[in-house]
Every structure is written in C-alpha cells, then in structure tokens.
Amino acid sequence: MPFFEQHKKSLAIPLWVILLVDMAKQRHIAPDKLLKGSKLFLSDLSNPKLKISHQQFSRVIENVSKYLPHSDSAFLLGSRLYPNHLESAGQTIAHAENLSDIIAAARHFHYQIFPFLFMRNESTEQYQYFIFNQAISIENINHYQFICELFSSLIISIAKQKQLPLSRLTIRFPYSAPRHIEQYQAYLPCKFEFSPSANAVSTFNTQQVYHLPLQIKFDNGLLMFPLANGNADLTKHYQQKVPSITLKIGFIHYVMQQMIKRVRNKQEINADWLANHLSISNATLKRKLSQHNVTYQQLFDMVRQQQAVFLLTEQNYNNEKIAENLNFSDITNFRRSFKRWTGFTPQALKNLNQHPS
Amino acid sequence: MNFAFLPFHKTLINSLLMTIAIVCLGAYSFGQLKQTSEIDFIDIAGEGGITLMTLIWIFFTLVSRPSGRVTNLLFIGLLFTHVSVLLDFLDEFFIYPDDHWLTAIEALPAPLGMVLMSIALYQWHQEQTAINHQLSRTERFYREHSLVDFTTGLYSAEYMKQQIKLEINQAKKQQTSFSLMMFDLRHFAQFNHDYGYQHGDLMLREVAQLIQMNIRDGDIACRYASDRFIVLMPNTLEVTTKEIEQQTKRAIEHLAFKHGQTSEAIYPKVITCNHQYRGWHSYEEVLYDINNHLSAAKQLAKKPYSA
Structure with missing residues (x-):
C-alpha cells in the first residue's frame, strides 16, 4: 500500500x-x-x-x-518547533534563499515537517495559493483547529526568522473566528481571516465533517523575494543528508489525491474504482474510511466543494465553467450540489466571502 | 446600586418572565379558582413572601454577576426553586382535580434547583479564590482559572474582554470614554530561543510586575497573549495615558534582567501604543483596533530613520 x-x-x-x-x-x-x-x-x-x-x-x-x-498551547508548540526540532528539514529551510526553496523543501520533507496536513498548490495570474487538508484522518473541529493553529504558528516562526515581509501573506482559517482571537493577533503578525460560512455549513450539513481547507495566499512576487541567511550550498548539503526513500503518505491524503487527479483528468471515479485500484474489497474500503471518520461520499463532496469554492471566489469563474470543470452534466445539477455542500447558492457564498459581516 | 450587568442578562430575564407566565397559565388552566371563604390569608402571606424572596435572590444574582457559565447555573437553580415555591403559592388560589399531575410534580423542581445551585456555588467559590489570589498578588498557584493568567499572575485576556464590555456599556449611558495601552516585548521569540523558556516566563513575570507597579489604582492590566500586555484605563485623557505609557516603558526598559548567576544583564525593549475609545460598539472592534495601532507602531520602529 x-x-x-x-x-x-x-x-x-x-x-x-x-x-x-x-x-x-x-x-x-x-x-x-x-x-x-x-x-x-x-x-x-x-x-x-x-x-x-x-x-x-x-x-x-x-x-x-x-x-x-490555555488557548496558546498550539501556538507555543508551533513557535518552539523551528528550527531545532525539525532537524535536517529545519536546517534546509533555515538556509533557503527564497520561498521557492522553502516550498521545495516542504514538499521533500513533508511527512517530517508536518505530517498532519497535506499541501496543494493553485495559482492565478496574481496570487499563489497553498491549500491544506487533513492528511491522515478526518478529525473533529477541536483537533483540526489545534492543528491549524500549530501549523500557522510554525509557518510564521519560519517566515519571521527568514524576514519574509509578513504583511504580504494571508492565512484563511477553515472555521469562524474563535474566542481566543488574541492568540492569533499576538502570534500571527500576518493578515489572517476566518471562514464566515463555516458555521452555516456545520449546521446545515447533518453529517458533521469539517470540510474547509486551511489556505495560505500571497502574491507571486513573494516567491523569489531574497530571504535572510540564504545559502545555496548549505541548503544542498542538508538536502543530501536525507536518504531519498519514497515515504508513504497519509490515507486521506492518498484518497483525496486520487480523487483530485481523476476529477482534473475528467475521468470517472467512484468507490468501486477506488477499491479496485487499491486491490481491496468494497467492504474493506468502507471500513478503512470509517476508521478515518469519513465516508467515500463525504470525501468526494469535500474535494469537489473545495474546488468549486476556489474557482468561484478566487478565479471568478461563472457557474457554467465551474460545472464543466467538475464534470457536472448541467448547471442545475451543480447548483443543487453546491447548495447541499455549503448551505449557500454560489452567488450567496460569493457575496458572503466578499462582505463578511 | 450598579446595574451595569443587567443588559447582559436579557435572555435570562426573558426566560424568567416566560417561566412565570407559563406556570401561572398552567395553574389557571388546570385548576379552578377557590371561593374567598376558602382562602387562608396567613398561608398566602407566608408563601407569597417566600415566592417574592426567591425573585429577589434571582435579581441580586443577575445584578452582581457577569454573564457566564456560573451565572447561568445559579440562575437555573434559583429558577427551579422559584417554580416550586410559585406552584405552592398558586395552590392557595386554585383547586386542582384530584391527583392532578401538577400537584404531584410540584415539589420536584426545588431539590433539583438546590443541587444545581450547590454546584454553581462551588464553582463560584473557585472563581472567587482565583480572583482573591490575583488581588493579593502573591505566589501564582492557580493555573486553571480562565480569568487569571498563570504565567504572570495578571488578569487574562478573557477578563479584559469582560471589562471592556462593561466600559462600552457605561460609555453609552454616561458619555464617558476609556483608554487602552498596549505593550509588546521586542525579540521575545529570540530571547526564548537564546535563554530558554523558563527565563522567558520569568521575564514576562517581571515585566508584568513592572506594568502593575506603574499604573494607577483603578487601571486594569492583563496579559493579552504571548508577549503582549494591555492596560485598561477608565475615564482617562490621552495626555495622561501617554504620560503613563512613557513612564511604564521607561521602567520596563530599565529592567536589568539577569539569567543565572552572572551580572550580565538583558534590557528588554518594548513597543507601545495607546488610544482613547469613545462611542464604540463591541469589544472585538476595540481589540482589533488597538492591535492595529500596535502593528503600526511596530512598522514605525522598524524604520527609525525614514522621514
């Protein structure tokens, strides 16, 4: 496997x-x-x-x-991990010359640096988006929030030490503003926002799966911004110290990756195909998924919903284009599914994201 | 008497009125009014008095407590007791059909209410001890109370939010204002990294004490989060705030922090900001704003030579 x-x-x-x-x-x-x-x-x-x-x-x-x-536990842990406790991954990042290097290192050391989330990259003409989902198992909102806080605090300690201009970074958290907002204000000197639609989603959707991603957005120019302590030779040195074995990836990461790939290539995907692909029975697949607190349909909806929301709010695609992108046969079908996923019509969600109350 | 807490209890007051209405309506619809000759006026005076008393207890609970879990629990306990007493009181006016369920359950809410109240009182006790402790500024011992910060012994951000809420309410009614100042230790992450977290905590504690010593009675200092402190100053002009801000800043930056046995000293640097608030609507907005002021002050500090 x-x-x-x-x-x-x-x-x-x-x-x-x-x-x-x-x-x-x-x-x-x-x-x-x-x-x-x-x-x-x-x-x-x-x-x-x-x-x-x-x-x-x-x-x-x-x-x-x-x-x-104490509401700061996750933030504290995040700020203490870097650089020493990330070991060779930390050293590689510490000597990276620009953000591109760091991202490459993050891909390379993914399961050493942060095994709980997996990363997907999207870009538009102006912006880079890094989209993170739970990689191993779909956990409840408290766990997910802890992981998101931990991760953002780690990212920011790295960015601070590398003297990245933090005001050009926006983190979007997959939940509505928490009570302990002060920790975010003190630990995250970048822009950050919350998902105003998150609450509506969880009350609307009776299956309590948390399906929004954590998103980091910055302008394309930042990728090549020269960072403090950059040293190409040292980066290479530390990179080579790591044996290049292909590590196994988290179960949810694997399944979502397959789904994303198939949707993008306009190939059909369903539970049978996936079970077949993994050479396991349908019942085993179902059992495995339920051990990771999710069903096939929930994961598939999650993949398509995230894609739809991204195309809608960041790419400004119209309904037809999104429906086509996600292999829907017609717009009515797409609009109905969208309403089921998010609790909003596409237009309403767009308005909500543009003017969060 | 100070009624500042009452506006926060709208839901509780509404549910009290609703419950009383429902109980009275229930009694009225299930029972029949007694003849005047059947009414025992001494009983009415006695039971009516108790009913009134429970209402007075509820009133005092609501005016003296901020909204929150303990208050809700106290309120629910008292409400249950009140329902029992009220039913008893209404008995004097109504006759119910034999063995009506209303008479059967009449006594039930009171013991339940008392159990709830006991739990609430126990939690109140814990809360109060934590606050007393903070007031006496002695050894930090309480770690679990959300109103006091464990590391520094100052109030927590949660307490500050409550206080700002109160100030905003007061400001609306009496046209007053309040000022906030914020302190942020510079390079605290680096300090932690170089000297360890134990020393980091010690540094926070000493800075907290300096802030506490430099503000006036009636000002409230709290640890906001991480290396960020915030001071609430009711009815204070900007000039005064600025003056105290500068005094406190000077005091902090003259702290010769020692780690271990050497005489080598580390002088903390702080970024400060302040703002006077008048006519704001929510504490979230106010806190968001003061944090923005701090970010602006930080930006300024980064480029000291620019025109």
Whole structure:
C-alpha cells in the first residue's frame, strides 16, 4: 500500500510530544496526564527512533486541551518547533534563499515537517495559493483547529526568522473566528481571516465533517523575494543528508489525491474504482474510511466543494465553467450540489466571502 | 446600586418572565379558582413572601454577576426553586382535580434547583479564590482559572474582554470614554530561543510586575497573549495615558534582567501604543483596533530613520 493509516506507528515526532510534556511541566501539570490513554510512556520518549501513530498523537492533543486549557498551547508548540526540532528539514529551510526553496523543501520533507496536513498548490495570474487538508484522518473541529493553529504558528516562526515581509501573506482559517482571537493577533503578525460560512455549513450539513481547507495566499512576487541567511550550498548539503526513500503518505491524503487527479483528468471515479485500484474489497474500503471518520461520499463532496469554492471566489469563474470543470452534466445539477455542500447558492457564498459581516 | 450587568442578562430575564407566565397559565388552566371563604390569608402571606424572596435572590444574582457559565447555573437553580415555591403559592388560589399531575410534580423542581445551585456555588467559590489570589498578588498557584493568567499572575485576556464590555456599556449611558495601552516585548521569540523558556516566563513575570507597579489604582492590566500586555484605563485623557505609557516603558526598559548567576544583564525593549475609545460598539472592534495601532507602531520602529 502506498499509504499509512491512523493506527500505524509511522510518525517520527517524539520531539513534539516532549515539547508538549515540557509545556505541561512549565505549568505544573503532571506529564503523565498528557500521555493518559495514548499508550505512550515518559521513558519511551527519550528513544530517538520512537515512532508513534496518528491515533496516539490525537489522544495527546485531546489531553492537552483538557489539562492545559490555555488557548496558546498550539501556538507555543508551533513557535518552539523551528528550527531545532525539525532537524535536517529545519536546517534546509533555515538556509533557503527564497520561498521557492522553502516550498521545495516542504514538499521533500513533508511527512517530517508536518505530517498532519497535506499541501496543494493553485495559482492565478496574481496570487499563489497553498491549500491544506487533513492528511491522515478526518478529525473533529477541536483537533483540526489545534492543528491549524500549530501549523500557522510554525509557518510564521519560519517566515519571521527568514524576514519574509509578513504583511504580504494571508492565512484563511477553515472555521469562524474563535474566542481566543488574541492568540492569533499576538502570534500571527500576518493578515489572517476566518471562514464566515463555516458555521452555516456545520449546521446545515447533518453529517458533521469539517470540510474547509486551511489556505495560505500571497502574491507571486513573494516567491523569489531574497530571504535572510540564504545559502545555496548549505541548503544542498542538508538536502543530501536525507536518504531519498519514497515515504508513504497519509490515507486521506492518498484518497483525496486520487480523487483530485481523476476529477482534473475528467475521468470517472467512484468507490468501486477506488477499491479496485487499491486491490481491496468494497467492504474493506468502507471500513478503512470509517476508521478515518469519513465516508467515500463525504470525501468526494469535500474535494469537489473545495474546488468549486476556489474557482468561484478566487478565479471568478461563472457557474457554467465551474460545472464543466467538475464534470457536472448541467448547471442545475451543480447548483443543487453546491447548495447541499455549503448551505449557500454560489452567488450567496460569493457575496458572503466578499462582505463578511 | 450598579446595574451595569443587567443588559447582559436579557435572555435570562426573558426566560424568567416566560417561566412565570407559563406556570401561572398552567395553574389557571388546570385548576379552578377557590371561593374567598376558602382562602387562608396567613398561608398566602407566608408563601407569597417566600415566592417574592426567591425573585429577589434571582435579581441580586443577575445584578452582581457577569454573564457566564456560573451565572447561568445559579440562575437555573434559583429558577427551579422559584417554580416550586410559585406552584405552592398558586395552590392557595386554585383547586386542582384530584391527583392532578401538577400537584404531584410540584415539589420536584426545588431539590433539583438546590443541587444545581450547590454546584454553581462551588464553582463560584473557585472563581472567587482565583480572583482573591490575583488581588493579593502573591505566589501564582492557580493555573486553571480562565480569568487569571498563570504565567504572570495578571488578569487574562478573557477578563479584559469582560471589562471592556462593561466600559462600552457605561460609555453609552454616561458619555464617558476609556483608554487602552498596549505593550509588546521586542525579540521575545529570540530571547526564548537564546535563554530558554523558563527565563522567558520569568521575564514576562517581571515585566508584568513592572506594568502593575506603574499604573494607577483603578487601571486594569492583563496579559493579552504571548508577549503582549494591555492596560485598561477608565475615564482617562490621552495626555495622561501617554504620560503613563512613557513612564511604564521607561521602567520596563530599565529592567536589568539577569539569567543565572552572572551580572550580565538583558534590557528588554518594548513597543507601545495607546488610544482613547469613545462611542464604540463591541469589544472585538476595540481589540482589533488597538492591535492595529500596535502593528503600526511596530512598522514605525522598524524604520527609525525614514522621514
């Protein structure tokens, strides 16, 4: 199989857990509380070869929000990861000459730097969009929010150290503005916005799957902006230190990638095809998906919805063009599906995104 | 008496009125009015008094507490008790058919309400201890209370939001204004990186104490988030705010922070900003605005030689 599942011990992130345990200690909370139920032990953490599963890490995050109810935990962890705790990936990025280099490194070291989200790139004449979705398993909104906060805080610490002009960066979070907005204001000195439609979606859609992506947007000019501490030779040196084995990717990442590819190539895709492609039975596929908290239809809707919203709001495509892009036979069908995915008609969502109340 | 909290309890007050109306209507529709001769006026005076008392308790709870979980719980507990007492009171006026369910469940809400109230009182106790603690500025011990920041012992952003809400409400009624100032430590991430997070926390704590020492009684200082602090100054002119801002800034930048046993000192640098607010509508807007002021101040500090 070209992917790994949420119960497989394939994440080399003991350092992340150690940093969280450190934070707990700093706040006088017993470290074993954080590890409760995760089948991890403090003594395991010192083993540098330790690999943990997504399931285990999810449990730790759940404990963090329970026992460390400070809204800054994710932000703190993000700001402490870089550069030392990202190891060779961190070193490569630390010497990158421009954003293009960093993105290349991010692709190369993806599952070392941040295994929880996978990245997709879109661009228009003016802007670059990096779109992130959950890579391993579809988790609930609390978990997803933690991951988004952690990730944005990591990205911003990198950008700060590389002296990237942060005002040219916009992060769009896949949920509506949270209560602890102060953490965003203090930790993220870039532009950031929330998804005003997120609430409507979750009440409208009875299947509670969180389906909006995290999006980072910047102008094309930023790609080649010279960064601080750039050194091509050092970047190469650190890049070569990593054996180039092809790593397995997260299960959800794999399935969504297949869907995106098939939709783009105007090829038919359905559960049968996917099961066939993976040489497993339909029932096994269904079971695997449900272990990752999602159904085939939900994932497929998610892929098409994200694509539709992007084409609508960022590319300014009209309904016909979007329907054609997503292989809908006619516009009425597309509009009906769009309403089902988002709770809004295409025009209403466009208005909402342009004038968030 | 100060009624500033009442406007936040509109939902609770409405639900109180609704409940009373429903109970009275229920009694009226299920029961029959008694003859005047059957009414016992001593009972009415006694039970009516208790009914009135529970209403007074609800009133005092609502005027003295900001909206929130503990308040809601207290309110629901009192409301249940009130319903029981009210039904008892209405008994004096109405006769119900034999074995009507209304008489059977009449006593139920009161014990339930009392249990809820006990839980609420316990939580109130915890909240109050955390606040007392903050007021006494002693050793930081409470870590779980959302109104006090564990690291610095200052109030939390959550508390600041509540206070700004109150100020905005006050400002609407009495045409007053308030000022905010914000402090942001420069290069704090680098400091953490160089000296470790324990020293980072220590630095935050010392800066917090300096801010606390340099503001006046009645000003409220809180740790906003990370290395950002915010001070609320009710009824303060811009000149005064500026003066206190400069004094505090000077105090912080003269702190010779020591890490470990050496005499080597690190002098923290801060970016500050302030603004006077009058006629604003929501705390979100106000906080958004003061953060923008800070970003602008940061931009200015980055290019000190530009014209």
